[in-house]
Amino acid sequence: MSNAQxxxxxxxxxxxxxxxxxxxxxxxxxxxxxxxYASWGEDEVNMVLDESYKFSCDVLxxxxxxxxxxxxxxxxxxxxxxxxxxxxxxxxxxxxxxSVGVKTEHGGQGAPMALSVAVEEFLSGANVAFAMYPxxxxxxxxxIDHFGTPAQKELYLPRMFxxxxxxxxxxxxxxxxxxxxxxxxxxxxxPNGKYSIKGTKLFISGGDNDFTENIIHLVLARVDGAPQxxxxxxxxxxxxxxxxxxGAILGPNDVALGGLEHKMGINGSTTALLNFGENDQCExxxxxxxxxxxxxxxxxxxNVARIGVGLQSVSVASAAFLNALEYSKERKQGPNIRNWKDxxxxxxxxxxxxxxxxxxLDMKARVExxxxxxxxxxxxxDGFVVNQGKDDAAASYHLxxxxxxxxLVKAYGSDQSFRICETAIQVYGGVGYTKDYPAEQYCRDSxxxxxxxxxxxxxxxxxxxxxxxxxxxxxxxxFLGDIGKFIAENASHPALGPxxxxxxxxxxxxxxxxxxxxxxxxxxxxxxxxxxSTRFLEMMSELAVGWLLLVGxxxxxxxxxxxxxxxxxxxxxxxxxxxxLAAKYFAxxxxxxxxxxxxxxxxxxxxxxxxxxxxxxxx
Amino acid sequence: xxxxxxxxxVADPENxxxxxxxxxxxxxxxxxxxxxxxxxxxxxDEYALEAALRLxxxxxxxxxxxxxxxxxxxxxxxxxxxxxxxxxxxADRAIRVDVTDDQLDGDLVARALAKLVDQVxxxxxxxxxxxxxxDSNQVAQLLAAYLGWPQVTFAANIVNEDNKALKIGRVxxxxxxxxxxxxxxxxxxxxxxxxxxGVTSPPTPATHKYADGVRFAPxxxxxxxxxxxxxxxxxxxxxxxxxxxVKYLGYEAPPARKAGVKVKTVAELVDKLKNEAKxx
Numbered sequence: 036m037s038n039a040q041x042x043x044x045x046x047x048x049x050x051x052x053x054x055x056x057x058x059x060x061x062x063x064x065x066x067x068x069x070x071x072y073a074s075w076g077e078d079e080v081n082m083v084l085d086e087s088y089k090f091s092c093d094v095l096x097x098x099x100x101x102x103x104x105x106x107x108x109x110x111x112x113x114x115x116x117x118x119x120x121x122x123x124x125x126x127x128x129x130x131x132x133x134s135v136g137v138k139t140e141h142g143g144q145g146a147p148m149a150l151s152v153a154v155e156e157f158l159s160g161a162n163v164a165f166a167m168y169p170x171x172x173x174x175x176x177x178x179i180d181h182f183g184t185p186a187q188k189e190l191y192l193p194r195m196f197x198x199x200x201x202x203x204x205x206x207x208x209x210x211x212x213x214x215x216x217x218x219x220x221x222x223x224x225x226p227n228g229k230y231s232i233k234g235t236k237l238f239i240s241g242g243d244n245d246f247t248e249n250i251i252h253l254v255l256a257r258v259d260g261a262p263q264x265x266x267x268x269x270x271x272x273x274x275x276x277x278x279x280x281x282g283a284i285l286g287p288n289d290v291a292l293g294g295l296e297h298k299m300g301i302n303g304s305t306t307a308l309l310n311f312g313e314n315d316q317c318e319x320x321x322x323x324x325x326x327x328x329x330x331x332x333x334x335x336x337x338n339v340a341r342i343g344v345g346l347q348s349v350s351v352a353s354a355a356f357l358n359a360l361e362y363s364k365e366r367k368q369g370p371n372i373r374n375w376k377d378x379x380x381x382x383x384x385x386x387x388x389x390x391x392x393x394x395x396l397d398m399k400a401r402v403e404x405x406x407x408x409x410x411x412x413x414x415x416x417d418g419f420v421v422n423q424g425k426d427d428a429a430a431s432y433h434l435x436x437x438x439x440x441x442x443l444v445k446a447y448g449s450d451q452s453f454r455i456c457e458t459a460i461q462v463y464g465g466v467g468y469t470k471d472y473p474a475e476q477y478c479r480d481s482x483x484x485x486x487x488x489x490x491x492x493x494x495x496x497x498x499x500x501x502x503x504x505x506x507x508x509x510x511x512x513x514f515l516g517d518i519g520k521f522i523a524e525n526a527s528h529p530a531l532g533p534x535x536x537x538x539x540x541x542x543x544x545x546x547x548x549x550x551x552x553x554x555x556x557x558x559x560x561x562x563x564x565x566x567x568s569t570r571f572l573e574m575m576s577e578l579a580v581g582w583l584l585l586v587g588x589x590x591x592x593x594x595x596x597x598x599x600x601x602x603x604x605x606x607x608x609x610x611x612x613x614x615x616l617a618a619k620y621f622a623x624x625x626x627x628x629x630x631x632x633x634x635x636x637x638x639x640x641x642x643x644x645x646x647x648x649x650x651x652x653x654x
Numbered sequence: 655x656x657x658x659x660x661x662x663x664v665a666d667p668e669n670x671x672x673x674x675x676x677x678x679x680x681x682x683x684x685x686x687x688x689x690x691x692x693x694x695x696x697x698x699d700e701y702a703l704e705a706a707l708r709l710x711x712x713x714x715x716x717x718x719x720x721x722x723x724x725x726x727x728x729x730x731x732x733x734x735x736x737x738x739x740x741x742x743x744x745a746d747r748a749i750r751v752d753v754t755d756d757q758l759d760g761d762l763v764a765r766a767l768a769k770l771v772d773q774v775x776x777x778x779x780x781x782x783x784x785x786x787x788x789d790s791n792q793v794a795q796l797l798a799a800y801l802g803w804p805q806v807t808f809a810a811n812i813v814n815e816d817n818k819a820l821k822i823g824r825v826x827x828x829x830x831x832x833x834x835x836x837x838x839x840x841x842x843x844x845x846x847x848x849x850x851x852g853v854t855s856p857p858t859p860a861t862h863k864y865a866d867g868v869r870f871a872p873x874x875x876x877x878x879x880x881x882x883x884x885x886x887x888x889x890x891x892x893x894x895x896x897x898x899x900v901k902y903l904g905y906e907a908p909p910a911r912k913a914g915v916k917v918k919t920v921a922e923l924v925d926k927l928k929n930e931a932k933x934x
Contacts, residue, residue, distance in 0.1 A: 074877060078735075082742060082879070086871045093870075126865070131873030144877055602674070603689045 042119070044096030045473040046161040047357045048088060051610055052403065053153050054081075059594065060407075060587050061414045063149050071420065072147055080150055087132050087154045091161035094126050099162040102303020103476050107295055114243035114292060114305045120165055121246040128198030132158060133169045141180070141196045148413035148420075152346055156406075160350035163480050164303030168201055168241045170343050175202025175253050178336045179272065182323045187272065190282055191251055201247040204336050205236040205254040205273075205309065212238075213493060215330070216265040220256035220311065222319065232256055232273055232319040233312035235293070240487070242307025243275070243292045248284060250275040253336065254311065254319060255329050268329035271319035273311060289316035300479035338441060340488045342412065345444035348452035348484045349406045355459035355477040356398040362472070363391055363462055385462075394462050398455050400617040400625070403587075404580035405448040411583060412440040435510035439502050440579075446494035446569075447576030449484030456481045495568035498575070503549060511549065518542050518582045525585075530592055530615070534585055534622030541578045541626045544633035548574065551637060562644060567636050574629045581618075581626045588618035655721040655817045655837075657706040658776035659745065660767060661699045662727060663736045664787040666692040675905045685756065686905070695736050698782025698843065704868040705847045706780045707744045709814050713858035720857065722746045724774060728753050728763055734884060742871035742879040749774075749885045751892070759900035764796035769892035771801060776838065777817070783808055783842040794842035804839045810846035814855035 057063040057080070067075045102117040109115070127133060136151030137143025159166040176195040179187055194200040211217040220234025234256055236242075244250065252273045261267030277285040293308040311317045322332055363386040371387050374380030385391045418433035456478035460467035467474045485491045503511050522539050525531060548571060555563050591611035598604030598611075665688070674687040703725065710721030725740040726749040727733050737748040751766060771779065784791035798805030806822045810830060813821040818837055823830045825844055835841070846852060850863040871879075889896050917923045928934040 076880070078738065078880065079877060082739065082871070082876045083873065086742070086873075086876060090870050126870075129872060130870050134873060144873055602687070606690060 042097040042101050044092050044161070045099065045358060046092055046096040046157075046354050047361075048157055048160060048353060049357065050084060050088060052406075053084060053156075055587070055591075055610070055614070056406065056410045057149055057153065059590055060583075061149060061410050063147060063414070066147050066149075066417055066421065069421075071145060072417075074144070075146060075150075083135065083146070083150065084153060086130075087135075088157045090126075090130055090132060091157035094123050095158060095161035095165055098123055098165060098303070100470075100473065100476060102162065102164045103300075103480075104302075104470075106297075106302040107305045109292060109295060112292055114245060114295060114307065116245055116305065117303045120168075120244075120303065123162075123165060124168065124198065124244075124246040127158075127169060133173060133198065134196060137173070137196055138180075141176075141192055143196065147417045149410055149417055152342075152409055152413045155343070155346050156350045156353070158350075159347045160354045162303070163347050163351055164301040166347075167301065167304040168244055168246075169198070171204060171241045171340070172198075172200075172202040174336045174339045174343065175204060175251055177339055178253055178270070178322065178332060179251075181335055182270075182328075182332045183272075184323060186280070187320065187322070190278075190280065191272065194249070194282060195251060199247060200249040200251055201241060201244055202251045203239050203241050203253065204333065204340065205239050205242075205252050206333065207238045208235060209237050213490060215255065216263070216268070218255055218257065218268060220254065222256040222258045222269060222271060222321075224258065225318070229318045229320055230256075230258070230271060231312060231315060232271055232317045233315070236309045236311065238296065238487075239307045239309050240304055242309050243295075243305050248276070249278065252290065252309070252311075253322070253333070255333060256319075258326050261327055265330045267327055268333075269326045270322040270329040270332045272322055273317065273319035277318065288318060289314050299482055300476070301483055337488060341441050341445040341494070342409070344484050344488045345405070345409050345412075345448035348445075348448035348481065349402060349409060351477050351481045351484075352398075352405070352452040352455040353402045355456040355474055355481075356395075356402045358473055358477075359398065359459040359462040359467075360386075360395055363395060366464075368464075385464075391462055394458050396617060396620050397624075398458050398462075399613070400584065400621040401451050401455050401580075403614075403617055404584055404621060405444075405451050407583035407587065408440060408444050408448065408576070408579060411579075412437055412444055415440070431506070432513055435506055435513060438505060439498075439510045439514055442494035442498040442502060442572060443576045443579060445488065446485070446491035446498075446572050447580075449481070450491060450573070452481045452484055453478065491572075492565070492569055495572040496565060498572050499552060499564055499568045503552075514579075515542065515546055518578065521582060521586060525589060528589065531585060531588060531619070531622075534588075534619050534626075537622045537626040538578075538581050538585060541574075541581060541629035544630045545575050545578045548633045548636055563639060563641070566641070566643060570632055570636060574632050577625055577629050581621050581629075584614075584618035584621050588615040591615050655710055655778060655814070656774075656776045657709060657721065657723050657778045657780050658767075658771065658774055659699070659703050659706050659723060659725045659740075660727070660763075660779070660781045660793070661703065661725050661736055661740055662696045662782075662785050662787075663693040663729065663733055664696045664785055666694050667786050685902075688755070693732075693736070695739060696782055696785040696787075698784060698786070698845070700782075700868045701845055701848045702780045702782050702843050703740055703743060703745060705809075705812060705843055705853050706778075707869070708853035708858070708864065709778075709780075709812070709855045711744075711858070713862040713864060716744070719744075719746060724749065724776065726751065726767070726770060728758055728766065730754055737884055738879050739871065741882045741884070742876040743869060744871075744875065745882075747883040747885070749887060751887050751889060753889060753896065757889075757896045757898065759898035760790045760792040761796055761900070762894070762896070762898050764793050764800055766889060766892050766894045767793070767797050768800035769894055770887075771797075773892075778820075778837055779803075779840045781840070781842045783844050794840050798840040801838075801840065804835050806833055806835050806839065806841045809841050809843045810852070811849070812841070812843075812847060812853050812855075814853070816856075 066072050098119045105117040107114055107116050134143035135146045135154050139145045172195055176192055179191050195202055206215055208218050222230040222232050224230055254271045254273045255268045256271055257267050258269050274288050275290050277288045289312055291310040291313055293310045296306040364384050366385050367382040368385050370380035371383045415433040415436040419430050422430040459474045463472055463474050466472050525535050591614040595611045598607050669692055676685045676687040706723045710723055723745045724747050725737055725745045727737055728751045741748055781794050806824055808825040809822045810825045811823040819834055821834050823832050848867050850866055
């Protein structure tokens with residue numbers, strides 16, 4: 036390793052905060068002990084939180100900077116991952132932390148998603164580059180579980196869920212990034228029912244590793260004669276190795292590792308260029324039995340992956356915040372501002388300086404805000420599972436909220452994550468820019484989150500173009516309705532009144548802007564939509580975050596009333612005060628921006644469309 | 655092999671500065687204030703549990719239990735959590751003797767354990783060499799005396815010889831003393847016993863290397879922990895009278911460290927080391 040930061044865990048999480056969200060704000064307790072979560076009780080949830088956190092700190096955390104500094108390379112056509120990754124993979128699957136939310140029929144524990152997202156936050160927060168390998172493996176398994184034939188499920192799922200085989204998703208090609216439909220990979224049906232796969236895939240996360248005997252690539256390719264564009268794409272299961280029906284490895288499957296990217300961050304994760312069928316010997320199986328369903332099938336995985344990116348975002352941002360907080364309490368610099376004239380005044384920890392406090396509270400509010408979005412999404416998913424087949428209206432409501440929240444979780448979460456990491460570096464000052472402290476790595480690692488799994492602009496177009504109008508607009512109406520109800524019930528809240536007023540203004544601004552955009556669609560002013568969609572996604576996310584933080588604050592204020600005096604209740608009292616002030620900070624400092632953005636957006640400024648290419652610069 | 659492992663929860667040593675002494679009131683003895691403390695299992699007891707698990711399994715197939723590990727603790731109902739943690743880590747069943755902390759001292763625990771041994775009939779009592787709260791280092795020795803069993807203290811490595819005797823390397827000043835002890839026996843362990851090669855026991859192949867330290871509680875075992883038996887007993891069930899011999903007269907914080915002195919010359923330093931510190 037090239038510098039002072041060696042194999043040492045820097046990861047930390049605030050378990051009190053996680054427990055607050057799960058049990059006090061989002062009512063996980065209501066789900067426990069009942070089908071389909073009958074085997075889960077509060078004790079199990081708490082033990083899982085404690086143990087998976089301990090595992091993340093002890094096993095994955097120490098490898099985070101190792102993975103970053105050493106990175107991955109190729110030897111003899113095979114990727115070599117950073118030292119310790121192979122052992123960590125084995126330990127991860129022995130400990131079972133990738134099976135928390137996996138269905139019991141596949142050997143998992145079938146936990147509520149609200150719990151499994153908490154566990155995932157620890158795994159990713161401790162080592163986001165490492166966590167990509169198992170994360171994509173679960174994503175690929177779920178596609179096969181959902182769309183595969185019984186024989187495919189039998190062959191692949193047990194091996195992928197227990198970590199013997201890994202998985203990837205292969206969409207991107209050199210000329211087909213965001214424009215997936217431009218993919219040129221081909222599939223030709225063979226007499227044995229399989230397909231001969233040919234093509235080059237690029238930017239494949241986990242595309243190769245040295246810890247599993249096989250890797251199951253899910254590859255988008257076009258069957259000969261299929262239509263152009265996304266409609267003609269099919270999804271194929273393509274092993275790195277050829278196997279027989281019993282899973283025995285027969286030999287290589289003509290999948291060649293063409294290269295690994297040299298990246299800004301997530302250096303412990305292989306980002307591979309894969310050549311399929313260079314020697315016409317690469318065989319794949321169609322997922323399921325019907326061709327040209329590749330996009331809807333891949334979207335199943337994309338949805339899981341987008342939520343996963345939101346999780347990565349909060350994981351890394353939270354680690355950056357808590358590390359910066361720790362440093363701010365240790366580092367002494369300058370006197371307290373009250374003593375600014377006194378050259379002999381005692382030096383104070385930088386957390387005493389007002390601007391450092393502002394940055395810390397800003398990070399806290401944003402970290403906890405994006406975490407709220409994810410836990411809320413997960414809780415709606417659980418609500419859908421519980422009500423499915425029993426209460427159609429409730430199931431549809433919950434599923435609608437999941438759909439609506441996915442782009443917010445992915446795009447707002449990842450945009451905020453990078454900015455929170457940047458603020459963390461600022462709290463450290465000069466040493467934050469060095470590799471002696473973890474903040475700079477968090478910042479580099481987090482940048483990719485706004486790009487992969489559909490750039491954040493694609494997320495905003497998904498929100499505006501698909502999700503707002505989904506179910507005839509019912510999902511959006513329900514979302515705004517839930518917020519409106521909270522505002523009405525708390526308009527005269529003695530402590531939160533002014534914050535609720537800000538929430539109300541933001542609520543009106545979002546509703547009004549949604550209507551304005553609908554008008555653009557109706558009047559054919561389509562070019563305005565992509566100009567403002569990113570801003571609209573941010574407005575809607577800030578409204579949601581402001582709301583959820585204020586819900587948390589109102590709970591915290593209630594709970595404070597029941598606390599014991601003195602030492603006994605001191606810890607909880609401080610925690611609840613933190614929840615309340617973070618919510619108030621967000622409401623008073625961020626929510627007013629929503630209204631402002633609505634006004635700006637309403638001016639329909641078209642400068643960025645009007646400017647010609649040559650007018651940008653004279654070079 | 656059947657092994658009894660006594661466990662104690664202790665105030666998290668990383669937060670030891672939060673331990674406060676409650677002012678004695680109304681003629682009561684002074685007491686350590688336990689509200690607001692965070693609890694965790696005594697680390698040496700965790701090492702004992704890990705060693706016990708290694709003695710009752712094949713390290714290459716740990717899911718199949720080849721012996722029985724019974725964990726026991728003394729304390730109020732909250733201590734069930736400590737026991738559940740041990741069950742999730744791999745212990746087979748648990749016993750809690752229902753008492754409050756202020757009813758206990760090392761001697762009483764040893765007498766109660768001796769009675770429990772009569773009931774449970776283990777081949778081995780394996781325990782931590784001390785707890786990191788009061789650091790008494792007494793219970794194993796007292797227990798062996800009450801039982802009339804051989805004892806080995808400060809075990810750093812354990813070799814199981816056919817479940818009838820153990821060859822134990824115990825830590826001593828400047829080296830290690832190797833002893834053989836016939837079972838049944840009382841053994842207490844120190845931290846080196848959880849080294850990858852700290853415990854050697856058939857049927858684990860001699861080539862097998864354990865991970866360093868204590869094992870993690872795996873998810874499936876956490877889910878099963880509630881289904882494992884946890885029995886609650888009273889001191890009276892063991893025929894032991896709750897009469898501790900140790901009385902706490904008072905608590906005092908260690909004296910604060912004095913500020914250091916800056917010396918100007920080497921000669922001054924040598925002088926101070928010689929005449930003040932008297933180390934030269």
